[in-house]
Structures are given as structure tokens and as C-alpha cells.
Amino acid sequence: MLPDNLTIGRLCVPFDLISRTIMVACCNPFDAAGRAAVQQSLDYAVSWYLARPAAIERTLQDVYRLELKA
Structure with a gap:
């Protein structure tokens, strides 16, 4: 639903x-x-x-499925 650069890069997670x-x-x-x-990447109200x-x-x-940081 969101591109990786927003979820992983900016720590934003859609949940509902x-x-x-x-x-x-x-x-x-x-x-x-x-x-x-x-x-801008979504066609919804946030x-x-x-x-x-x-x-x-x-x-x-x-x-x-990312590896844990050491």
C-alpha cells in the first residue's frame, strides 16, 4: 500500500x-x-x-522478513 522508501525509510506503517x-x-x-x-502516494484520507x-x-x-540488527 505504501512504497518501501516510506515504510522502511521514514518508519510509517499503515495498519487499518x-x-x-x-x-x-x-x-x-x-x-x-x-x-x-x-x-500523495495514497488515494485516501490519512x-x-x-x-x-x-x-x-x-x-x-x-x-x-528483515533480519534483526546486531
Whole structure:
């Protein structure tokens, strides 16, 4: 749903879709460029949620089957 450069690069993870609104978790609410890029790549209204970086990284590791950092 989102390109890898936004999910992995900016730590943004979509986690739910209700009607025409997609919920996206991010760890940096001050990343205006990242939020704008997410909004432009989706044809939905975006509802933003703040999440811990570790929680987003864990989710991305599960989804993309990434190796754990040493």
C-alpha cells in the first residue's frame, strides 16, 4: 500500500482502513515531508497515529522478513 522508501525509510506503517480513511502509524510527527509523501502516494484520507520506533521496526521486520540488527 505504501512504497518501501516510506515504510522502511521514514518508519510509517499503515495498519487499518475504514471506509476512505487509512490509519498510519509513524514515529516522527514532525516529519512534514514524510507525511506529505504518504498523503500523495495514497488515494485516501490519512489519520495519523504516534507509535514507538521499536514497535514500527518490529512490525516492518515481520512484514518484510528483515533480519534483526546486531
